[in-house]
Amino acid sequence: MISKKRHLMLWGTAGLRYGSDAELPGTARIVLADAAHLAAVRAAGLVGPHTVVFVPGDPDEDTGPQVVNYGGSLSEAGAEAVLDEAFYLQIQSYGLSEYMSVAGPTMIRIADESDFEVFLHDADRALATGEFPDFLTNPIIQLADLPGLGATGLADGPRQRLYVAADGTVSVSPGGSPLGRLGDPLTRLEAAFAETGVSCLGAAVPEDVRRNALADRPWLGRYLAAVDAIRAMRARGVSPVRVSGFGGRLLPSMDGVADRTDPDLPLVLWTATSAYVHSPLTGRTFAVGHSAAQTVEAFVACGSVTEAAGHVGRERVDRIIADFDGVGVLTAVAR
Secondary structure (H helix, E strand, O other): OOOHHHHHHHHOOOOOOOOOOOOOOOOOEEOOOHHHHHHHHOOOOOOOOOOOOEEEOOOOOOOOOEEEEEEEEOOOOOOEEEEOOOOOEEEEHHHHHHOOOOOOEEEEEOOOOHHHHHHHHHHHHHHHHOOOOOOOOOOOEOOOHHHHOOOOEEOOOOEEEEOOOOEEEOOOOOOOOOEEEEOOHHHHHHHHHHHOOOOOOOOOOHHHHEEEEEEEEOOOHHHHHHHHHHHHHHOOOOOOOOEOOOOOOOOHHHHHOOOOOOOOEEEEEEEOOOOEEEOOOOOEEEEOHHHHHHHHHHHHOOOOOOOOOHHHHHHHHHHHHHHHHHHOOOOOOOO
């Protein structure tokens, strides 16, 4: 069973891979800014037997789906939300997060176009130099609205998550484009979402600005996967760590080979004394020797056995494929 905290973070990020909630009736996760709206979202058919509804203060009723009380705000940058007086979640805007101390779990939002520009600057710097933002790779930090920032393969839309503002406006997230009004059925909200495309940041960043920026940076999904991988390493006490394709390579002969953009491809990470292969598809990380990591790096970046063999030799490529095939790490690599 997914915990309340996990449901809340999935609501904020749209972090489930596609199809995860598509077959369930109603919306998987709903956050209300006003408790008085609970009856209306139920009457509109947005609440199914598996729906989790986050309601400020004390809800009018506690039957049916799981209703989770929260205090504070889940939408306002600089605010704090609390669940059951036990879990505190800070909400911060991206642009200010570099200057704020992290005292506990924090969700970072793109609150406006200025935040978006800072996010892009940080991503560009990471690609060029290998330097990732320290605050963003903290294990207790989570970036919100990932589909709007270049993440692919994540489920988003009215069946996955909804936010109902205090004035009754319905969107998939606090920074999302309005999809309708309180009382609208799920079919109408889904139709509006399909017409607007990825709209989880539409009210915070002009859509043409966002789309153009992502089109210019087809590697942003891989950047976000690298951020997740570094977070996982820091949680294990491994830091600082380098990521292949971001500011350099572990294998010197690969320096001139451009990285690929598929965010599902494995990532090679290393320190001066250790190396790792991280699978974004499974979330698993494997400790390997530098030689094995270099072989994975060559195979993933080149995308073919023949080209990779030109850097490390055919025998090493064949051996690393055989070693990792059993755990599914290289399944995303075309051969």
